[in-house]
Amino acid sequence: MDAIDTAQDPTLDDLLSDEAINRPFDYYRRLRDTHPVLWNARWNGWIVTGYDAVVAGYRDAERLSSDRFTGPFGAEMRASETKYTQLIGFLSRFFVWKDPPYHTRMRMLVNKAFTPKSVELLRPRVRALVRDLGEPLRGREDVDFMSEFAFTLPVVVIAEFLGIPPEARFEVRDWSNDLGGVVFTGGADDSRFVKGEAAMGKLVDFLRPIIRDRLRAPKDDLITRLCQAEENGVRLDEEDIIANTVLMVFAGHETTMNLLASGMIAFDRFPDQWQRLRQDPSLARTATEEMLRYDGPIKGLGRWAKVPFEFFGREIRQGDRMLLMQHAANHDPAAFENPDGFDIARWPNRHAGFGQGVHTCLGAPLARLEVQEALTWLAANFGRVEVLDKELRYARTVVARAVEGLHVRFHDT
Numbered sequence: 323m324d325a326i327d328t329a330q331d332p333t334l335d336d337l338l339s340d341e342a343i344n345r346p347f348d349y350y351r352r353l354r355d356t357h358p359v360l361w362n363a364r365w366n367g368w369i370v371t372g373y374d375a376v377v378a379g380y381r382d383a384e385r386l387s388s389d390r391f392t393g394p395f396g397a398e399m400r401a402s403e404t405k406y407t408q409l410i411g412f413l414s415r416f417f418v419w420k421d422p423p424y425h426t427r428m429r430m431l432v433n434k435a436f437t438p439k440s441v442e443l444l445r446p447r448v449r450a451l452v453r454d455l456g457e458p459l460r461g462r463e464d465v466d467f468m469s470e471f472a473f474t475l476p477v478v479v480i481a482e483f484l485g486i487p488p489e490a491r492f493e494v495r496d497w498s499n500d501l502g503g504v505v506f507t508g509g510a511d512d513s514r515f516v517k518g519e520a521a522m523g524k525l526v527d528f529l530r531p532i533i534r535d536r537l538r539a540p541k542d543d544l545i546t547r548l549c550q551a552e553e554n555g556v557r558l559d560e561e562d563i564i565a566n567t568v569l570m571v572f573a574g575h576e577t578t579m580n581l582l583a584s585g586m587i588a589f590d591r592f593p594d595q596w597q598r599l600r601q602d603p604s605l606a607r608t609a610t611e612e613m614l615r616y617d618g619p620i621k622g623l624g625r626w627a628k629v630p631f632e633f634f635g636r637e638i639r640q641g642d643r644m645l646l647m648q649h650a651a652n653h654d655p656a657a658f659e660n661p662d663g664f665d666i667a668r669w670p671n672r673h674a675g676f677g678q679g680v681h682t683c684l685g686a687p688l689a690r691l692e693v694q695e696a697l698t699w700l701a702a703n704f705g706r707v708e709v710l711d712k713e714l715r716y717a718r719t720v721v722a723r724a725v726e727g728l729h730v731r732f733h734d735t
């Protein structure tokens with residue numbers, strides 16, 4: 323092992339410490355200042371915090387694998403394979419956890435269904451939805467921002483886009499949350515697998531007849547487009563369409579919700595930027611990018627080395643795990659001027675909030691659309707955002723940046 327590692331300073335070692343969870347800017351700055359690629363014995367892997375290194379890692383699908391069913395991340399999933407057949411069977415089809423060439427084939431087919439044009443067509447509907455959710459916030463002393471706004475917007479949008487019937491959208495979201503228990507937590511707790519298996523079973527029973535119906539009678543929705551997508555005579559089979567639908571509900575909801583929340587927190591901290599947005603609503607686009615950079619909802623994601631190689635002066639061994647901390651990369655002073663500032667007109671803004679390379683977020687155009695429309699309406703209607711919570715609590719996870727509850731007041735002037 324190379325000489326520089328977190329063991330030099332035990333306070334660097336704990337990725338779930340109060341500092342790491344509540345003050346990630348400070349914690350990851352200390353890591354990056356020690357070395358942009360740092361061995362962490364406690365997590366048993368490399369923690370990558372420098373901008374260039376994180377981007378290089380994301381772009382290196384040749385040597386760094388996303389596969390959760392082989393390699394060092396795979397043991398638990400493989401051990402559960404025979405017991406939780408539906409759960410593991412469908413999770414193993416999530417293309418976010420696949421490498422090329424399988425990933426390339428799937429992504430190509432899904433890209434045909436999930437086009438930027440089909441997303442842009444949603445704009446009037448998203449605008450109307452934002453207004454419907456925003457109006458009741460007017461004049462209120464205390465708004466529970468998560469449950470009254472940030473939670474509902476992405477659930478309704480992705481459900482309508484996919485073509486999930488309105489009466490089922492919140493149930494589908496609950497089942498997808500139970501899957502989150504399997505994906506985002508670790509440890510020996512078997513109950514999360516039991517819950518995940520039950521949730522996957524319900525999702526499959528619910529989605530299969532909808533897919534068969536779309537095959538018989540196509541509609542103008544994403545499930546239909548997934549059924550029709552074709553490349554060189556190859557189509558997605560029914561199991562892949564189910565898995566992809568679940569992945570989209572799952573990937574697109576919490577992230578967008580948490581970004582809306584962290585944006586409100588940033589605007590409370592930097593009220594001049596809210597005024598700026600009010601004066602020039604066309605800044606909603608660059609403001610959305612700056613929200614993703616400043617405090618995006620995914621702090622980092624895992625990879626593992628398929629082969630030994632040298633990476634930013636470190637010797638990576640085959641099978642080593644790596645955490646690509648995009649949140650830290652987005653605050654690297656080598657890549658961003660005044661990185662801890664919040665400048666809604668920042669441009670160019672090459673943040674890594676949606677990842678990079680072959681797995682770059684599929685839903686980025688949809689997330690951007692939702693946040694841009696939300697910012698535009700809120701800034702046009704409210705003079706100031708005030709966060710009411712004395713102290714904000716964040717979920718204790720390495721991957722997500724998720725505030726647990728947010729109370730705000732939207733002032734008229």
Ligand code: HEM
Binds near residue numbers: 577688
């Ligand atoms: C602010 C909101 C969002 C953020 C910050 C975000 C972030 C990300 C990131 C970082 C990745 C890369 C994963 C990796 O490299 O391992 C990703 C992939 C993905 N995202 Fe998003 N996402 C957001 C919203 C959405 C939405 C709305 C959808 C809805 C469809 C979505 C669907 C996906 C899918 C399917 C992938 C896998 C892509 C692939 O592996 O080729 N995301 N997202």
